[in-house]
Amino acid sequence: MIKRLDQIEGLISGLKPGRIAVAAAHESYVLQSVAAVHAKGYGLPVLIGDKEKILALADEMALDISGMAIIKELDTLRCAEIAASLVGSDEADVLMKGQIQTSDLLKAVLERDRGLRTGRLMSHIGVYEIGHYDKLLFVTDGGINIAPDLRQKVEIIKNALKLTRLFGIDRPKVAALTAVETVNPAMPSTLDAAALSKMAQRGQIPDCEIDGPLAMDNAINRVAAEHKQIISEVAGDADILLAPDIEAGNILVKALIFLGQARSCGIITGAKAPLVVTSRAESSEAKYYSMLLALAMAGLPDEDGKGIRS
């Protein structure tokens, strides 16, 4: 079982290098991480953006970008549209955010005529390596869906399951997080959690165990779960944490990274191709592994058994 982020490299060995469309690539941190992925032979970047600035930055940082295609475009929104269109027309396998607001990038992705929409919900999934947890922890969705309803939470879980499948986790354990471990009519998140548990039990959400409501301690700490006498396959041993909403999810993952010293990466799934939308504040390590994750996901067969990549 994969327990460390650096083992993600193993997931893409054997795959031919995927094509990465980088929207608004004229940013030093982005160029740096893209160059690292390219140097390892994992990806073929297509840089879309201010060509002069890209060349100047590469020169300044002594980055070898000689093998990368560059599409000159000064308008940031247009960069996103070009990147999305490349993915839509199968000319790129992964879309990466550069010097552009995430919301602007997503707008370009969601435009109907660019061919990235799949009818599925898009959601963010983060992968965390934490010193005091004995396996990787997948957290969703602290990035895209503000207040998902039950139907959307099902989609968010299904998106996460694709990632855990990639990691070779058999029947991942999903904890539907709330503030408590009991169903409380005054807390709608506990009702959703109960419903999700039952849906998994009835086979409506296959290939995983789901339990909830669970508080954070019950979900990831066996002693805490035992104190509460919770009888559950999931409690104390969760692989996937489903946050009740974007605030809880976002605050959780940032606490893990900035106060818990977790190593992390993450992607957005649900579009035709995986999206890498790391922020400036994230480490170059996070950017690097997020790209590898996206490339590995792009190498998976899709729902119809066809490969996403040609």
Next chain:
Amino acid sequence: MIKRLDQIEGLISGLKPGRIAVAAAHESYVLQSVAAVHAKGYGLPVLIGDKEKILALADEMALDISGMAIIKELDTLRCAEIAASLVGSDEADVLMKGQIQTSDLLKAVLERDRGLRTGRLMSHIGVYEIGHYDKLLFVTDGGINIAPDLRQKVEIIKNALKLTRLFGIDRPKVAALTAVETVNPAMPSTLDAAALSKMAQRGQIPDCEIDGPLAMDNAINRVAAEHKQIISEVAGDADILLAPDIEAGNILVKALIFLGQARSCGIITGAKAPLVVTSRAESSEAKYYSMLLALAMAGLPDEDGKGIRS
């Protein structure tokens, strides 16, 4: 400035020992922590519960409880009522939860005729010592208020300010946490955060700096705040984190404790006396410092300048 939990001992030095009413004290962990506080001369426990069991447990664990009053009561709910009445009639300064559900204890506290209600909102505040933050972090409210509205958030902040005042923090920095640092009409928590910031600026919430909306990373990490070009007294240097709701608050503090290895303690304020409601899963250290915190709070003058304690 107090930066470590063990410095809380300094807050109660010089105070005469406070009286702690322990509701349903027949539980080994509770007895152990109460005995530690008593042995140090900080508190005078009144144990309410199954007297036979209390004596047997003390004997078994070799705890000296000879100086403590014991009120024999086999009914758990009745234990809570007695403890609350002791506080209501100024016969105890602090109320501590023993072997009883928090909701049952709070019910006894909120009964009008017991004299614990103050007209103020009750809220939970936790204090966290985290390896990778250079001061103590106060988080509220992950324990009591499910989905506080703006008015209730003001009360929650005011309750927290009493605690930071006790710690000698001059004009504490309050971060109103959400998932983003921008106002978004689709995310009500960002609107509340903006309103709270303005209320502080206008003097409607005095003696503190408030800024929000802030994402978790912007609130506690200066580099992350700079990346987002946030100009703020609070960003990157928060003392108090106001969670948008109970889920986000509860998940945050449990992640800090169980994955971030934070040392912690906490109390409920807003009633006539501080309440200690630590759970079984919490460490004995957390129980010990929570009691000291409650005793120190009980030693503060109240709103009218009168001491809570006689």
